[in-house]
Amino acid sequence: MPAQQFDAAPYAQIVRSLFARTRRVVLYGPDGRLWWSEDGADALDLRARLDHVLELLRQRDIPAALTLARSIDDSAGLLLPVGEDANAPGAWLGLLGPPSRLPSDPDGAALGHTLRPVLQLLARDVAAAAQLRRQRIASLQAAEQTAELRWLLATSSHAGRNASADRLEATLEACASHLGCDGVMLWLADRQLERMALRKPLAAPELDTLRRLARGSLAREVMARGRAIIVGKLRETPEGPLLPWTVIAAPVLADGAPLGLVMAFAQREARHLSPRDARRLERIVPRIVAATEMEHDPLTGLPARHVFEGRLRSVLATAGASICVVYVDLDQLHVTNDLFGLAAGDDVLRRAAALWRDHAGQRIEMASRFAGDRFVVLLRDCTLNQGRAWAEAARQAIEALPPPPERAGLRVTASFGVAAAQDGEAADHVLATAETACKAAKDRGRNRVEVFAQTDASLVQRRDDLAIFRDLIDAFERNRFVLYAQPIESLWDPTRPRRHEILIRLRDAGGEPVAPSRFISAATRYQLLPQLDRWVVRRALEMLDPHAAALRARNVAFSINLSGQSLVQPDFADFVRTALKGAATPAEALVFEFTESAAISDMPAAQRFIERVGALGARFALDDFGTGFSSLAYLKSLAVSALKIDGSFVRDLLTDARSEGVIRAVLQIAGQLGLDTVAEYVETPAIAERLRALGVTYGQGFAFGAPVPLESVLADFAGPRHSAPVHPTRVALQP
Numbered sequence: 163m164p165a166q167q168f169d170a171a172p173y174a175q176i177v178r179s180l181f182a183r184t185r186r187v188v189l190y191g192p193d194g195r196l197w198w199s200e201d202g203a204d205a206l207d208l209r210a211r212l213d214h215v216l217e218l219l220r221q222r223d224i225p226a227a228l229t230l231a232r233s234i235d236d237s238a239g240l241l242l243p244v245g246e247d248a249n250a251p252g253a254w255l256g257l258l259g260p261p262s263r264l265p266s267d268p269d270g271a272a273l274g275h276t277l278r279p280v281l282q283l284l285a286r287d288v289a290a291a292a293q294l295r296r297q298r299i300a301s302l303q304a305a306e307q308t309a310e311l312r313w314l315l316a317t318s319s320h321a322g323r324n325a326s327a328d329r330l331e332a333t334l335e336a337c338a339s340h341l342g343c344d345g346v347m348l349w350l351a352d353r354q355l356e357r358m359a360l361r362k363p364l365a366a367p368e369l370d371t372l373r374r375l376a377r378g379s380l381a382r383e384v385m386a387r388g389r390a391i392i393v394g395k396l397r398e399t400p401e402g403p404l405l406p407w408t409v410i411a412a413p414v415l416a417d418g419a420p421l422g423l424v425m426a427f428a429q430r431e432a433r434h435l436s437p438r439d440a441r442r443l444e445r446i447v448p449r450i451v452a453a454t455e456m457e458h459d460p461l462t463g464l465p466a467r468h469v470f471e472g473r474l475r476s477v478l479a480t481a482g483a484s485i486c487v488v489y490v491d492l493d494q495l496h497v498t499n500d501l502f503g504l505a506a507g508d509d510v511l512r513r514a515a516a517l518w519r520d521h522a523g524q525r526i527e528m529a530s531r532f533a534g535d536r537f538v539v540l541l542r543d544c545t546l547n548q549g550r551a552w553a554e555a556a557r558q559a560i561e562a563l564p565p566p567p568e569r570a571g572l573r574v575t576a577s578f579g580v581a582a583a584q585d586g587e588a589a590d591h592v593l594a595t596a597e598t599a600c601k602a603a604k605d606r607g608r609n610r611v612e613v614f615a616q617t618d619a620s621l622v623q624r625r626d627d628l629a630i631f632r633d634l635i636d637a638f639e640r641n642r643f644v645l646y647a648q649p650i651e652s653l654w655d656p657t658r659p660r661r662h663e664i665l666i667r668l669r670d671a672g673g674e675p676v677a678p679s680r681f682i683s684a685a686t687r688y689q690l691l692p693q694l695d696r697w698v699v700r701r702a703l704e705m706l707d708p709h710a711a712a713l714r715a716r717n718v719a720f721s722i723n724l725s726g727q728s729l730v731q732p733d734f735a736d737f738v739r740t741a742l743k744g745a746a747t748p749a750e751a752l753v754f755e756f757t758e759s760a761a762i763s764d765m766p767a768a769q770r771f772i773e774r775v776g777a778l779g780a781r782f783a784l785d786d787f788g789t790g791f792s793s794l795a796y797l798k799s800l801a802v803s804a805l806k807i808d809g810s811f812v813r814d815l816l817t818d819a820r821s822e823g824v825i826r827a828v829l830q831i832a833g834q835l836g837l838d839t840v841a842e843y844v845e846t847p848a849i850a851e852r853l854r855a856l857g858v859t860y861g862q863g864f865a866f867g868a869p870v871p872l873e874s875v876l877a878d879f880a881g882p883r884h885s886a887p888v889h890p891t892r893v894a895l896q897p
Contacts, residue, residue, distance in 0.1 A: 168291050170198040170255075173284050177257065180276055183267065186258040189244075189284075192251055208239055208256040215241060215254075224249050232270030234259055240270050242277060245285045253288045255281065329469075330453040334359035337446050341439055343428035344407075348450060349376045350414060350422035355454070355463030371398060371405065376425050384413045385420045390440040394430065410435050412443045414451060424450055459531040461508055462515035467538075470530035474540055474589045477527065483585035485527070485542050486549030489596035490514075490556070492535040493575045493608045502572060509566070510574050511535065517559050538593070546582040546613060553578040553611045561609065575609035582614075630684035633670060638693065642669050645701055646869040647720070650840060650862045653854040661753070663721040663862065664702050665869050666694060691725035692734065698722060699738060703745040705872055710746040712879040721753040721783065726760030730767045735774040742778050749779035755806065757785045765796055772801050783840065788824050797835060805832050807858070809843030815852055822856070829857055 174187035189198040194212050211230065218227035228248060231241035239258040243251035255277075259267065268276065330348075338346040338359045345360040356373070364372075375398060384391055390412035396405040408430040414421045426443055428435060457469045465473075477483050492514060499507040511531070518529035518539055527542040539556075541549055557578055565572035579600025583592040595614040603612040637643055646665045652658035668676040685691050702722060706713065728734045742749045754775065761768040761784060772782050783804040788811055807828055811821040825841075832839045841853050844863030853861055 168197050168288065173280060174200055176280050177277065181273065183260040184257050185260060188256040190254040190256060192253060197253065208241065208258065212241055212254060232274060234270050240273060242274050242281060244281055244288055252285055255284065330357060330450065330457045331359065333450055333453045341426050341442065343426045343433060343435065345427055347372060347376055347425045355458065372427060374398065376423060380411045380425065381423050384411045384423050388413060390444045392435055392440055406430055408435050410440045410443050412447050414447055416451065462512055462531050464515050464529055464531045467530055467532045470528055470538060470540065471589055473528050477542060478583060478585055478587055478589055481585055484544065485540060486544040486546060486580055486582050487592050487596040488539040488541065488549060488553050489579040489600040490537040490539065491577050491600050491604060493577055495535040498572060513563055514560060517556060546580065549580045549582060550611060550613050553580050557611055577603035577608050578611040579603055580611060580613045630681050634681060634685060634690055637668055643697060644669065645705065645872040647872045647875045648862060648869040649867045650860050651866040653850065653858055653861050659717045661719045661721065661860065662875060664698065664872060666698050689727060691727040692731055695724050695728040696737060699741055703741055703747055705876060707746040709876050709879045710748065713751045714748055719751050719753050721755050723785065724754055724756045726757065726763055729756060729760055729771055730764050735771045738775050739778060753781045753783050755783045755785045758787050761800060762796055765799065769799060776801060788828055802837065804838040804840055806840040806842055812841045812843045812849065815849055825856060
């Protein structure tokens, strides 16, 4: 509340009527500023005392502060707190007494008591005046803020409508439009990031001049002041000619540290940029920073992945679009990090990013750093051959990058994958094909360019696996896996109980089943089989546990497939043991199957798993037996209970004498070792009958039943006990 804006004269008259010997009455604000005095002059003697009183209050020495305020002497007078809270008064009433005291003059405490009603009325009026002033200020601020908010909303709305541009580009364009200037430039020195939105075309020399200003004198001035500045008369040097623009430059800060500036510019004769424009530019800076963080990689300044994908979708939606996507993976960047440190690796990434901006040849629509050491470049109006040529030139440019003097011997190379696309094609498909080609370039020696072609079967398989891999990751997050079970029937001994093999199935995002061969291939390539195996074990036990008593009573067994990737994990046996110990399902009801090749590849791991899990009562079977007959010595070391004959021998059993010969050999080995045999892919009753005649113990395949959801199999346990299995010769082939 500025001085002399609160009239305390009526209260001064009341004070004089109660204490006629008062020389002067003054009113101070809570912070010690003078609000009112009878003659307009300050009472310096009271100000000195008030400063001391306020210091004591700040130190929370309330009694000493009030004692000092109420003390009266011939020079200093008296200070009375105005308001109910003496610890934090709303004002201070100062009284200068007579030059000399009389015995009849009241002391400070008595005078304060006498003036208590006056102080209460004064406190009420002071509070009301302060409230009115706050309301006036708030009203003015609200009006200004409303205008600024409308400006920000208009700018943001304009940016949001520009779906074809990334958010930063759209924000700069909207800022230029709503400021009514010729253009807005962003320059972030730490990221070497420059972005510009122009409403009017500028010649190249003019752009260069603005760039030099933004990176030179203007940047230094803005950073020194720490706030927006307006320059009406602009010169590049003190002696240089007057430039035709007027500019506003605002600093870009992050946690108080300067990053660069945002500069709005307009023709001086056509547009006068005002302090309000400067405030508005300052207000938009946080949104520009947010857009930069959201839309751009902080290390290289390149657009982020989601920005690139949005631009790619937009281009593909354009009729007649002909584009190439180039996927780039820097070779062995981790070696650079290990030898020279992470700073050296970051330097390599920044220099590679600079190539995408400066590389000659086909016009780059957009380049992005996807993650880590991977970049993706979009080339528009580009054939596949032109894309290959561009990638080869870029590869050579990266290889030719000179190493910094302090990192002699540092050699940078990159692998490139090129894929062409036409309008209407899915963006995910195009990216997957380019990434597949890049991975092939890595596998085929690095520092090379590979082009995706539908005639290359290995590349097509890679592309499909990559798509399924991404779907698998989503399936784990959304729990889109389900368990099925297929019966395993006794072929010649009706007293043997029925068994089932538990199978995992995947449903895509639309709920449709995905062929097991497709997602198992991707899971194998991308090392997801251990995660799948653990999910199957956990889920199978969850579903079997409610039926544990029936499993024991009927001696029913369920087989679970395990991958070689799981067997070699040191903690996988502990995981299975912990799961079995915590389950109601008896371990004897489970048969763990793994392939012959998985067992042979790491015999110690297979033996360790069988020993540790078998100690709980579980049994084991070798799957796909007969495909790895290179040595049979390992059978003596593996405590398995069954051999599963590979289906390739079973399918053509009736037409290929050699297949029957292999089956007979397996039966002979199993008989010598006391093992059961299980024939896979038994698809017809005739094959089942021949297997029975040969003496195979069990059969599994469509002749006995197709895989069905596991819950439907378990539901049968709630009903009456199953009768003995039907003889295979009387089983009709399932549709």
